[in-house]
Amino acid sequence: xxxxxxxxxxxTGDQVAWDVLVSRFTGPLWSAVRAYGLSPADAADAVQGTxxxxxxxxxxxxxxxxxxxxxxxxxxxxxxxxxxRNRGERLIADPGDAEHARFDPADAGHVHSDPALTxxxxxxxxxxxxxxxxxxxPCRSLFRLMATAPDAGVHQLAGRLDMPSGSYGPTRxxxxxxxxxxxxxREATP
Amino acid sequence: MTRHPPTIDDExxxxxxxxxxxxxxxxxxVSDAARAVFGLRLPGAATARPVATPxxxxxxxxxxxxxxxxxxxxxxxxxxxxxxxxxxALAGQVSPCPEAGTLVEIRxxxxxxxxxxxxxGQFAVTGLPPGWFSVVCHRPEHAPVATSWTRIRP
Numbered sequence: 001x002x003x004x005x006x007x008x009x010x011x012t013g014d015q016v017a018w019d020v021l022v023s024r025f026t027g028p029l030w031s032a033v034r035a036y037g038l039s040p041a042d043a044a045d046a047v048q049g050t051x052x053x054x055x056x057x058x059x060x061x062x063x064x065x066x067x068x069x070x071x072x073x074x075x076x077x078x079x080x081x082x083x084x085r086n087r088g089e090r091l092i093a094d095p096g097d098a099e100h101a102r103f104d105p106a107d108a109g110h111v112h113s114d115p116a117l118t119x120x121x122x123x124x125x126x127x128x129x130x131x132x133x134x135x136x137x138p139c140r141s142l143f144r145l146m147a148t149a150p151d152a153g154v155h156q157l158a159g160r161l162d163m164p165s166g167s168y169g170p171t172r173x174x175x176x177x178x179x180x181x182x183x184x185x186r187e188a189t190p
Numbered sequence: 191m192t193r194h195p196p197t198i199d200d201e202x203x204x205x206x207x208x209x210x211x212x213x214x215x216x217x218x219x220v221s222d223a224a225r226a227v228f229g230l231r232l233p234g235a236a237t238a239r240p241v242a243t244p245x246x247x248x249x250x251x252x253x254x255x256x257x258x259x260x261x262x263x264x265x266x267x268x269x270x271x272x273x274x275x276x277x278x279a280l281a282g283q284v285s286p287c288p289e290a291g292t293l294v295e296i297r298x299x300x301x302x303x304x305x306x307x308x309x310x311g312q313f314a315v316t317g318l319p320p321g322w323f324s325v326v327c328h329r330p331e332h333a334p335v336a337t338s339w340t341r342i343r344p
Contacts, residue, residue, distance in 0.1 A: 018228040026224050030216035031209035035201040044220045045321065045341055048299065051227040052322055052339040056237055076201065082341075125210025132207070146204065147211035176200050183198075 022051070025071055032072055033079035034150055042082050050075040131182045138163065139175035146172070223299060230297060232326065235334040238262040260325075260337040267325055267337050273344035279316040280325070287311035288329045295326040320344055 026047060033046040053074050054067070061067060132143045138161055145157055152160075158168040208214050238260035258269040265288075270281045280296060284307060292307045296315045299322055305313040320343045326336040 015225075015228050019225050022221060022224040026221045027216045028205070028209055030220060031205040031214065032202065034208065034214060035205035040217065044217070044223070045343070047216070047220050048223050048227065048322060049339060049341055051224045052230070052324075055227050055231040056336070056339060058231065059233075079201075122210075125206075128206060128210050143207055147208050148213050150208060150214040173200070176203055180198065180203065 021067065025068065029071060029075045032075050033082075036076075036079040036083040038079055038083060038086075039151070042086065043079075046075060046078040046082055049078045053078075127186075128183070131179060131186070134182070135175070135178065138171060139178060142172060142175055143179070226299065230299075230324075232334055232336055235326065235336045236262045238265060238267055238335050238337045240338055240340070256342075258340065262335045265327060265335050267327065267335075269325065269337075271342055273320070273342070276320065276344055277316070278318040278320055278323070278342050278344070279314070280318065280323075281314045282312065282325060284311045284313070284327055288327065291330050293328040295328065297324045297326060298322065318342075 029047050029050060030043060033043045033050075036046075038046060050071055054071060057070075061070065132140060135143070142157075142161055145152070145160055149157070154168050155165050158165040161168070161171075163171065239262070241259050241261055243257045243259045255273075256271045258271060260267045260269075266285050268283045268285070272279045272281075282294065284292070284294070287310060288307060290309075294305045294307055294313045296303045296305070296318065298319055300319055303315050303318075305315060307313055322339050322341050324336050324339045326334050328334050
């Protein structure tokens with residue numbers, strides 16, 4: 001990999017190399033945690049927490065190629081915990097949570113992580129949206145709206161799609177399944 | 191190379207769509223904070239990991255108080271975290287009680303405060319900004335022990 005050096009260097013204490021890592025991954029990490037419905041403030045916390053866990057665990061990461069997947073697995077974990085804890089608790093102290101305590105970041109590289117985001121190029125992004133444009137309604141409008149209004153609530157989204165609020169979640173699930181199927185079919189027939 | 195494996199979860203697919211649409215770019219302050227995080231690394235430090243704490247019995251804790259416990263090989267750090275007027279206060283107990291001259295650093299993304307441990311291994315700090323924090327115990331002639339970064343939001 002051409003950026004082997006830049007990914008490797010933070011392990012040995014190089015701020016410039018760390019900055020390269022931050023430039024490369026912070027945008028995708030932001031999108032990854034925002035997809036859990038986090039507000040901008042919570043998403044900022046989740047992304048910061050992810051980088052803090054990396055700095056805490058640098059010495060446990062032997063293979064620099066694992067840093068990308070490690071970051072995404074960790075970010076998704078932070079975002080999941082945050083989105084769950086936002087529902088009901090005022091003071092949030094995550095690591096007191098037993099589930100969190102069981103999570104060993106050193107193992108994160110082996111957990112299912114998301115290669116799609118780590119390698120999402122402009123070309124692949126275009127292909128992804130090309131697939132959306134080929135979809136029927138309401139999926140096409142739903143995805144467009146979801147992308148352009150990341151902070152809109154379910155009521156607002158459902159209203160703009162002209163569907164009852166209770167239908168938004170299930171419809172979104174069906175549309176995501178359909179998109180997944182289309183993408184898988186494309187992979188099978190290059 | 192499989193770019194979109196069938197196992198890709200909903201959140202990852204949504205994230206990829208949003209990332210490609212460019213409508214929700216990462217704010218500059220988030221990237222700035224991520225760069226600054228590198229200055230917080232502690233080479234050679236041991237990490238004290240969180241352990242679940244049972245709900246205290248017989249003591250009525252307010253909604254704004256949480257008990258946290260972190261353990262490393264030879265050290266336990268217990269914290270009582272209180273939130274008041276949007277700021278965070280920590281009262282801590284390090285055990286077994288380290289020797290005299292042990293310093294405790296309470297680190298956040300924005301500021302670090304130092305406290306000398308009391309003879310019984312206690313320390314306290316008030317007025318911390320909400321967000322991520324870590325407590326580092328510096329014992330003479332030992333590697334530092336740092337509690338795993340923890341997020342507190344009132």
